[in-house]
Amino acid sequence: MDLKDYLKQRCQLVDKALDRLLPDAGELPAALHGSMRYSIFAGGKRVRPVLLLAACEAVGGDPERALPAACAMEMIHTYSLIHDDLPAMDDDDFRRGNATNHKVYGEATAILAGDALLTEAFILLSRAEVGGDPAARLRVIHEIAHAAGSRGMVGGQMVDMESEGKGEIDLALLSYIHTHKTGALIRASVRAGAILGGAGERELAALTRYGDTTGLAFQIADDILDVEGTTEQLGKDAGSDQARGKATYPALVGLEASKQRAQELVQMALDALAPFDERADPLRAIASYIVKRNS
Amino acid sequence: MDLKDYLKQRCQLVDKALDRLLPDAGELPAALHGSMRYSIFAGGKRVRPVLLLAACEAVGGDPERALPAACAMEMIHTYSLIHDDLPAMDDDDFRRGNATNHKVYGEATAILAGDALLTEAFILLSRAEVGGDPAARLRVIHEIAHAAGSRGMVGGQMVDMESEGKGEIDLALLSYIHTHKTGALIRASVRAGAILGGAGERELAALTRYGDTTGLAFQIADDILDVEGTTEQLGKDAGSDQARGKATYPALVGLEASKQRAQELVQMALDALAPFDERADPLRAIASYIVKRNS
Numbered sequence: 001m002d003l004k005d006y007l008k009q010r011c012q013l014v015d016k017a018l019d020r021l022l023p024d025a026g027e028l029p030a031a032l033h034g035s036m037r038y039s040i041f042a043g044g045k046r047v048r049p050v051l052l053l054a055a056c057e058a059v060g061g062d063p064e065r066a067l068p069a070a071c072a073m074e075m076i077h078t079y080s081l082i083h084d085d086l087p088a089m090d091d092d093d094f095r096r097g098n099a100t101n102h103k104v105y106g107e108a109t110a111i112l113a114g115d116a117l118l119t120e121a122f123i124l125l126s127r128a129e130v131g132g133d134p135a136a137r138l139r140v141i142h143e144i145a146h147a148a149g150s151r152g153m154v155g156g157q158m159v160d161m162e163s164e165g166k167g168e169i170d171l172a173l174l175s176y177i178h179t180h181k182t183g184a185l186i187r188a189s190v191r192a193g194a195i196l197g198g199a200g201e202r203e204l205a206a207l208t209r210y211g212d213t214t215g216l217a218f219q220i221a222d223d224i225l226d227v228e229g230t231t232e233q234l235g236k237d238a239g240s241d242q243a244r245g246k247a248t249y250p251a252l253v254g255l256e257a258s259k260q261r262a263q264e265l266v267q268m269a270l271d272a273l274a275p276f277d278e279r280a281d282p283l284r285a286i287a288s289y290i291v292k293r294n295s
Numbered sequence: 296m297d298l299k300d301y302l303k304q305r306c307q308l309v310d311k312a313l314d315r316l317l318p319d320a321g322e323l324p325a326a327l328h329g330s331m332r333y334s335i336f337a338g339g340k341r342v343r344p345v346l347l348l349a350a351c352e353a354v355g356g357d358p359e360r361a362l363p364a365a366c367a368m369e370m371i372h373t374y375s376l377i378h379d380d381l382p383a384m385d386d387d388d389f390r391r392g393n394a395t396n397h398k399v400y401g402e403a404t405a406i407l408a409g410d411a412l413l414t415e416a417f418i419l420l421s422r423a424e425v426g427g428d429p430a431a432r433l434r435v436i437h438e439i440a441h442a443a444g445s446r447g448m449v450g451g452q453m454v455d456m457e458s459e460g461k462g463e464i465d466l467a468l469l470s471y472i473h474t475h476k477t478g479a480l481i482r483a484s485v486r487a488g489a490i491l492g493g494a495g496e497r498e499l500a501a502l503t504r505y506g507d508t509t510g511l512a513f514q515i516a517d518d519i520l521d522v523e524g525t526t527e528q529l530g531k532d533a534g535s536d537q538a539r540g541k542a543t544y545p546a547l548v549g550l551e552a553s554k555q556r557a558q559e560l561v562q563m564a565l566d567a568l569a570p571f572d573e574r575a576d577p578l579r580a581i582a583s584y585i586v587k588r589n590s
Contacts, residue, residue: 023445029453032445083410088402107383111406112453115378116445118410122417123444126437134429141436142421149418150318150327150411158324158407 003285007050010282014049015041017067018074021124035105035113036120039078043096047218048073048185051286052193055207058273058280061197068130069140069196072121073189076148079117082110084157118148132196140192147188156180160246169247177247178219179212186215202275207283209272214287217265220258221290223248227255262291298580302345305577309344310336312362313369316419330400330408331415334373338391342513343368343480346581347488350502353568353575356492363425364435364491367416368484371443374412377405379452413443427491435487442483451475455541464542472542473514474507481510497570502578504567509582512560515553516585518543522550557586 018040025034049070056066063070085092085100086107092100102110125141146152160177163169190211194204227250250258269287273280313335320329344365351361358365380387380395381402387395397405420436441447455472458464485506489499522545544553564582568575 029445029450029457031457032450032453036445079410083406086406088406108456109453111378111381111383112449112456115374115409115413116449118413119440119444119449122436122440126433126440128434128437134433137433138421138429138436139423141417142423145414145417145421149414150324150331151322154407154411154414155324155327158327158404161403161407162324162326 003282003289006282006285010050010053011046013053013063013067014046014070014074018071021068021071022120031105031109032112032116035101035109036117038104039082039101039113040074040117042098044074044078046074048077048189051186051211051214051283052189054280054282054286055190055193055211056197057193058207058276058283059194059197059199059203060279061193061199065130065132066193066196068124068127069144069192070189072124072144073185073192075117075121075124076144076153077185079114079121080148080153080157082114082117086110089157089161136195136198140195143191143195144188147184152180152184152188153182156182156184163247169252171252174247174249174252178216178249182219182222183212183215186218187211190214206272206275210269210283210287213265213269213272214290217262217269217287217290220249220262220265223250224255224258224262259291266291298577298584301577301580305345305348306341308348308358308362309341309365309369313366316363316366317415326400326404327407327411330396330404331412333399334377334396334408335369335412337393339369339373341369343372343484346481346506346509346578347484349575349577349581350485350488350506351492352488353502353571353578354489354492354494354498355574356488356494360425360427361488361491363419363422364439364487365484367419367439368480368487370412370416370419371439371448372480374409374416375443375448375452377409377412381405384452384456431490431493435490438486438490439483442479447475447479447483448477451477451479458542464547466547469542469544469547473511473544477514477517478507478510481513482506485509501567501570505564505578505582508560508564508567509585512557512564512582512585515544515557515560518545519550519553519557554586561586 022037022040023033025037027033052070052073053063053066056063081095082101084090085095086102093103094100100110101113105113122141122145125137125144130137148154150158156177156179159173160181163173163177187208190207191204194207199207226248249261253261266287270284273284317332317335318328320332322328347365347368348358348361351358376390377396379385380390381397388398389395395405396408400408417436417440420432420439425432443449445453451472451474454468455476458468458472482503485502486499489502494502521543544556548556561582565579568579571578
């Protein structure tokens, strides 16, 4: 399969659904809806929704059915970026080469747009029109909420913030940050897609291993990119994590060991997919792509 | 029935459930969980959870079963207060006589605690342990999320913020703010309790009228209290809405007309309850109490 074509097609599917499912920019309150749309359509790579759809496909599910859940993941991810960028948090002026939400709409609107995007995710996840087994959908909502909450993403962001500039942090703490701040949502994306696709518990366990290893590899790759990438590639200042004293994998174990670890994790992800047939090829290709984009 | 005893007993039930359902203050990240608990236990009157439980009872449901949903409503309400109080929003130092969340924990933690409380609400609403009809629970999640989102509470807060200090605003705009910023969540509390209690569509329609009229009466009563109440009663500066140029009912139609309108709305709420038996007495008592607390 050609991953580029697949990703392009999938991103278009997600973008169209996001456009259809989000309130119009003209709908009152217009500044709020405009602000929500601004960040949703600011060039995200749609990693979480694509993983969700691919996991759904891998177990023989219909990805169309999983589209609202895929969009919900992107909304949660986007809300977290808007709030992370706020002056009281990371105080970032640019993201992916664009002005951050609060630089365009002001802090108050950015806070509310983040709140509304998080809430909109649960509106989508519970829509009557989606159909499917209500018990499975409740489980998906629970898993996603748990992954996004104080024991997941928000908890990871809190610890990341606390540890910033505090000098030496150890691998255990960095691992906590990685698995919570980004890992939890990636794991939940894969699991949600699998559950909505009708996965059995064994398939779900295998795909969870895939999600965990892919998520960590993705985070390490991101850290490596921050060291090696150009400002143009990143859409933010290269080396900005380092400059800010943010804990990263390369800073703790070195660049070469980080690359090796990312490779190992991708191999573990591929191993987890061994029992699956060719319908899991998109998941395989995505895992391999994560480390390739650094070379 | 004695409303004071009823409210006291119900508040204790909700407080105990909140304490049981929220992560421990000692659980990592401790500052985040401490901050979430600080605002949850800062003296809220538990209006929304009590309404939810009372609506569940009114249709013959078991209020114990509805407790997680009742707690979820209080979490959503509390998150909205934390974010509203932020320097970029209303910039309030005190609420109910206590220092606001960001004054105690800092802005970044306050933002994250709000995010986590909103998310925790959906964790609770989707818990497997709760049981009950999954389709009804999905519907409840959808209604609550919709009421809390950009077309509900967050939308109301956005318009309220935009209109502040802009001089004359008309009754239509004030009504939008009231029905969205506070009304939507009160309506959703009543409807959620009714749905979880097994209400038929006719009962649900009647209770929705009760929720809408009670919600608006409650908001007008709050506006009146801001004019007439003492600083001690309010836990914030009396007349602070006026000083800030915030749109209020008394400012637009006068104090006497506001009181009359609140009375009318309470009567409409009681009329909506006419088809219900004595199990709706708590709902009746709550509606009557709303206007009495001003006299």
